[in-house]
Amino acid sequence: MKHPLKTSLFMLSFAFAGLLLMQSCKPKGTSSAAGGDASKAYVAPGKYDEFYNFVSGGFSGQMPVYGIPSGRLLRVIPVFSVDPEKGWGYSEETKPMLNTSNGFVPWDDLHHIALSVTNSEHDGRWVFGNANNTPRIARIDLKTFRTAEIIEIPNSAGNHSSPFITENSEYVVAGTRFSIPLGDKVDVPIDTYKDNFKGTVSFIGVDKTTGEMNIAFQILTPGVNFDLARAGKGKSAGWFFFSCYNSEKANTLLEVNASQKDKDFIMAVNWKKAEEYAKAGKGVKKQVKYAHNKYDESTHSATSTIENEVLVLDPKDCPDMIYFMPCPKSPHGCDTDPTGEYIVGSGKLAATIPVFSFTKIQNAIASKTFDGEYDGIPVLKYDAVLHGEVAKPGLGPLHTEFDANGNAYTSMFVSSEIVKWNVKSLKVLDRVPTYYSVGHLSVPGGPTKKPHGKYVIAYNKITKDRFLPTGPELSQSAQMYDISGDKMKLVLDFPTIGEPHYAEAIPAELVMKNSVKIFKIEENKNPYVAMGEGKTKVERKGNEVHVYMTAIRSHLTPDNIEGVKLGDVVYFHVTNLEQDWDVPHGFAVKGANNGELLVMPGETQTLMWKPDRVGIFPFYCTDFCSALHQEMQGYIRISPAGSNVPLLFHTGKTKPSVSTPDTKDSGKTK
Amino acid sequence: MKKNFGLAVIVFAIFTLSCTNENKENNSSASNSNNETAVTTGGQENVKDDVSQKDVVKVAAGSKDHTTLVAAIKQAELISSLSNAGPFTVFAPTNAAFDKLPAGTVDKLMKNENKADLQDILQYHVTTSSLKAEYFTDGMNVGMVNGGNVTVSVKDGKIMLNGTATIVASIPASNGTVHVIDGVLLPPATK
Numbered sequence: 001m002k003h004p005l006k007t008s009l010f011m012l013s014f015a016f017a018g019l020l021l022m023q024s025c026k027p028k029g030t031s032s033a034a035g036g037d038a039s040k041a042y043v044a045p046g047k048y049d050e051f052y053n054f055v056s057g058g059f060s061g062q063m064p065v066y067g068i069p070s071g072r073l074l075r076v077i078p079v080f081s082v083d084p085e086k087g088w089g090y091s092e093e094t095k096p097m098l099n100t101s102n103g104f105v106p107w108d109d110l111h112h113i114a115l116s117v118t119n120s121e122h123d124g125r126w127v128f129g130n131a132n133n134t135p136r137i138a139r140i141d142l143k144t145f146r147t148a149e150i151i152e153i154p155n156s157a158g159n160h161s162s163p164f165i166t167e168n169s170e171y172v173v174a175g176t177r178f179s180i181p182l183g184d185k186v187d188v189p190i191d192t193y194k195d196n197f198k199g200t201v202s203f204i205g206v207d208k209t210t211g212e213m214n215i216a217f218q219i220l221t222p223g224v225n226f227d228l229a230r231a232g233k234g235k236s237a238g239w240f241f242f243s244c245y246n247s248e249k250a251n252t253l254l255e256v257n258a259s260q261k262d263k264d265f266i267m268a269v270n271w272k273k274a275e276e277y278a279k280a281g282k283g284v285k286k287q288v289k290y291a292h293n294k295y296d297e298s299t300h301s302a303t304s305t306i307e308n309e310v311l312v313l314d315p316k317d318c319p320d321m322i323y324f325m326p327c328p329k330s331p332h333g334c335d336t337d338p339t340g341e342y343i344v345g346s347g348k349l350a351a352t353i354p355v356f357s358f359t360k361i362q363n364a365i366a367s368k369t370f371d372g373e374y375d376g377i378p379v380l381k382y383d384a385v386l387h388g389e390v391a392k393p394g395l396g397p398l399h400t401e402f403d404a405n406g407n408a409y410t411s412m413f414v415s416s417e418i419v420k421w422n423v424k425s426l427k428v429l430d431r432v433p434t435y436y437s438v439g440h441l442s443v444p445g446g447p448t449k450k451p452h453g454k455y456v457i458a459y460n461k462i463t464k465d466r467f468l469p470t471g472p473e474l475s476q477s478a479q480m481y482d483i484s485g486d487k488m489k490l491v492l493d494f495p496t497i498g499e500p501h502y503a504e505a506i507p508a509e510l511v512m513k514n515s516v517k518i519f520k521i522e523e524n525k526n527p528y529v530a531m532g533e534g535k536t537k538v539e540r541k542g543n544e545v546h547v548y549m550t551a552i553r554s555h556l557t558p559d560n561i562e563g564v565k566l567g568d569v570v571y572f573h574v575t576n577l578e579q580d581w582d583v584p585h586g587f588a589v590k591g592a593n594n595g596e597l598l599v600m601p602g603e604t605q606t607l608m609w610k611p612d613r614v615g616i617f618p619f620y621c622t623d624f625c626s627a628l629h630q631e632m633q634g635y636i637r638i639s640p641a642g643s644n645v646p647l648l649f650h651t652g653k654t655k656p657s658v659s660t661p662d663t664k665d666s667g668k669t670k
Numbered sequence: 671m672k673k674n675f676g677l678a679v680i681v682f683a684i685f686t687l688s689c690t691n692e693n694k695e696n697n698s699s700a701s702n703s704n705n706e707t708a709v710t711t712g713g714q715e716n717v718k719d720d721v722s723q724k725d726v727v728k729v730a731a732g733s734k735d736h737t738t739l740v741a742a743i744k745q746a747e748l749i750s751s752l753s754n755a756g757p758f759t760v761f762a763p764t765n766a767a768f769d770k771l772p773a774g775t776v777d778k779l780m781k782n783e784n785k786a787d788l789q790d791i792l793q794y795h796v797t798t799s800s801l802k803a804e805y806f807t808d809g810m811n812v813g814m815v816n817g818g819n820v821t822v823s824v825k826d827g828k829i830m831l832n833g834t835a836t837i838v839a840s841i842p843a844s845n846g847t848v849h850v851i852d853g854v855l856l857p858p859a860t861k
Contacts, residue, residue, distance in 0.1 A: 517719060517721040517722055518721060518722055552800070553755065553756060553757035553800055553845065553846070554757050554799065554800065578844070579722055579723035579844060580722045580723055580725070580844035580845065581717070581719050581721065581722045583755065583844075601722075625755065626755045626756055626757050626845075627754075627755070627756065627757065627798045627799075628757060628798065628799050631799075652805060
C-alpha cells in the first residue's frame with residue numbers, strides 16, 4: 001500500500017512544481033488532481049466570491065457568512081447571542097432585541113437558515129434563523145446584514161423544525177421539537193405524556209414589503225417531536241412537510257424508547273387550507289405571552305413588545321388539513337426536490353432513503369388510501385405514496401440537497417460521507433468521504449426551484465486531526481466539493497464557528513447590490529442623537545447624566561466632562577458623524593463593567609455606566625479609525641456623592657459651558 | 671516506480687506545453703483573461719462608492735478652481751495617500767494662486783525630474799489631523815506632512831498662513847477638511 005501512495009505523492013509534487021513554474025497558467029478543466037481542484041477555491045486578492053454562504057452558528061447563536069468558493073469568513077451576524085465585537089446586546093439600543101417572555105436571554109442556539117424566496121428562488125432580501133432553545137425566529141435584513149426582527153413562538157418548546165419558508169415567503173414555520181402540556185393545565189406528572197402533551201407547528205406570516213413577521217396561526221398536533229421541515233414547490237407549493245419522530249410518545253430515554261416503531265411520520269400540511277380555516281374563524285384565540293422585537297434603522301433602536309394572543313387551529317375542527325405519511329425510522333431531514341414532486345425523508349436509523357411522490361400523495365388522499373389514524377389524523381398508506389427507496393445509500397442519512405440535473409446529495413452521519421443519487425432512478429451515482437461525521441450540507445440554491453449546483457459544502461460535526469490542534473475543542477470543519485462533473489471532488493476545508501447546522505448559499509450579485517454603506521446622519525431619528533458637534537451637551541436629570549457625544553476623525557466631543565457624582569448613572573449617547581463607508585468608531589470608558597460600543601457611520605448608540613468610585617476615568621475610541629486614532633480620547637471626572645462640582649463639558653478650545661436641563665424635550669422617549 | 675516516473679515526466683511536459691500555448695493565446699487575446707490575476711494598482715481612490723461623503727481628493731477634483739492642484743497631486747502620486755482614512759487638513763491653493771507664482775514655475779514642477787520638489791511643496795499643504803477653521807488660533811504652529819511648520823495668524827476673523835495665504839473657504843470632507851487658500855505655501859529651504 002505504501003509504495004503506490006509514495007509514487008503518487010511524488011507525481012503530485014512534480015505536477016505541482018510544474019504549476020509553480022508556470023504561474024500564470026491555469027489548467028483548463030479539472031483533469032489535474034493536484035492543481036485543478038485547489039484552483040477552484042482560489043479567489044484572487046481583491047476579487048469577490050461567487051456566492052454568499054449563510055451558515056448557522058449553532059450553539060454560538062449567531063449566523064456567520066462565508067464567501068464561496070474561497071471559504072473566507074466575511075462576517076458574523078449577531079442574532080440570538082450578545083456579541084461584544086458589534087456591541088449587540090450591550091448598547092441600550094440593541095438590548096431589547098434579546099428580550100423574551102423570560103426576560104433578557106444573552107445566549108441561544110441557532111440551527112437553521114431560510115433565505116427569502118420569490119417563486120421558490122432566492123430573492124436576496126432577508127435571511128431567517130431559528131432560536132432552538134427559547135423558541136424564536138429572527139429576520140436579518142440583507143441590506144445591512146443586521147437582525148431586524150425577532151419574534152418569540154408561544155406554545156412551543158425547542159424551536160428546531162424552523163424557519164423553513166413557503167414559495168413566495170408567505171410564511172416561515174416553527175415546529176416544536178418537544179411536545180409539552182399546553183393551556184391552563186401544565187403542572188402534570190411527566191409520565192402522563194401520552195394524555196397531556198401536545199405539539200404545535202406555527203405559521204409566521206411575512207409581510208411582502210417590509211418583511212415584518214406575525215404569527216398567523218398555529219396547528220395543534222399529536223405529542224410527537226418535530227425535527228425538520230420543507231415547503232413544497234411548484235405543484236406542491238401549497239403544502240408543507242414536517243418530519244417527526246417519537247411517535248411512540250416516550251418521555252424518558254428517547255435514545256431507546258423513541259426507536260421502537262419501524263416507522264415514524266412525515267406530517268403533510270395543506271397550508272393553503274389551513275390559511276382558509278384561519279380566515280374562516282375556525283381557530284381559537286389562546287392567551288399566551290411572547291415577545292416581538294423590532295429594530296428600527298431610523299432611530300437605530302430596538303423595541304420589545306409583549307404580545308398576548310395566538311390563533312390555534314385544531315385538526316378536529318379542520319378536516320383535510322393534515323395527514324401523516326409513515327417514514328422509516330426517526331426521520332430527520334425532509335427535503336423537497338426542485339420540481340416539487342419528490343419529498344425525501346431521511347430516517348437517521350433507516351437502511352434506506354424513502355422518496356415520496358406528491359402526485360401519489362394527492363391520489364392517496366383523494367381515494368382515502370389510509371392506513372388507519374394517528375390521534376384522529378389520517379395516516380396515508382406507505383406504499384401508496386412512495387415513489388421508491390434508495391437502497392443501501394450509506395449509514396445514518398440526515399439531509400438532502402439538490403442540483404439542477406435531477407440529482408440529490410444526502411449527508412451520511414454514521415458513514416461520514418456524501419452520497420449522490422438520482423432522484424428519479426434512485427440509483428446511487430457517487431460517494432465521497434467527509435472529515436468527519438457530516439451533519440447538514442448545502443448546494444448553492446439547493447433548496448430552491450433552480451439550484452446553481454457547482455459545489456456541495458459539508459458541515460461536519462467532528463474535526464479531530466483535521467486542523468492544527470487547539471486543545472480539547474476544535475472549530476468544526478466545513479468541506480467544499482466540486483460537483484460540476486460526474487464525480488464529487490474535495491476542493492477545500494475551512495473552519496466555522498459554533499457548530500454549523502443548516503446553511504444556504506446565494507449568488508453574490510443578488511445581495512451585494514443592495515448593501516448599505518452608511519446611515520445618513522440627517523435621517524438619524526435616535527432621540528439622543530447629536531446632529532453635529534454644536535449639538536453636543538451633557539444633561540442632568542436627577543441622578544441620570546446624559547452625554548450627547550459625537551465621534552469623528554479624530555476626536556470625541558465633549559472630551560472633558562466634570563460634575564458627575566457617585567450614585568449617578570451615566571448614559572453616553574455616541575453619534576458617529578462620519579459619512580464614510582467602513583469608518584465606525586468605538587467607545588469604551590474605564591470601569592464600565594457592562595460593555596463597550598461600536599457605532600456605524602451616521603448612527604447613535606448608547607452605553608450605560610454606573611461609576612463605582614471617585615476619580616478621573618479615561619474614555620477612547622476602540623476602533624482604529626485614522627492616523628490619530630490614538631489621540632481620540634477624553635476624561636470624565638467622578639466626584640463624591642453630594643459634591644458641588646458644576647456640570648461642565650468641552651472639547652479643545654471650546655469655552656466651558658454649563659447646560660441646564662431642557663424640560664421641553666428631555667429624554668421622554670427612551 | 672520507474673514507469674510512473676516516466677508518466678509524470680510526460681504529464682509535466684504536456685502540462686508545460688499546453689500552458690505555453692495558453693499563455694500565447696492570452697497575450698494575443700487582449701487583456702480579458704488577465705483581469706482575474708492582474709494586480710490592482712492604486713489605493714482607496716478606486717473604491718466604487720457613490721454614497722459616502724467625498725474625501726479631500728474628490729472635493730478638490732470637484733472644484734473647477736483647483737485643476738492645477740489636482741493635476742499636481744496626481745503628478746506627485748499623492749492621490750492614494752490622500753484617499754486614505756486620514757484625517758487630513760488640506761490647504762488647497764486655487765488656480766489663481768498658482769498663477770501668482772513666477773511664470774514657468776508650475777510647468778517646471780510638473781516635470782518628472784522635479785517630482786521630489788513637487789511632492790515637498792504639496793506635502794507642505796497637508797497636515798495629518800482634521801482642523802476646522804475655528805480650531806486655528808493666532809500664533810499657532812501646524813506641523814505639515816513634509817516635516818515643515820506653517821504659522822497661523824488670526825486677525826479680525828481672517829486666517830492667514832505664513833503671512834502669505836488667506837483661507838477663503840473651508841469645506842468638510844469625509845476624511846478631513848479642505849481649506850481653500852489664495853496663495854501657494856512655499857516650504858522654507860530645509861538644511
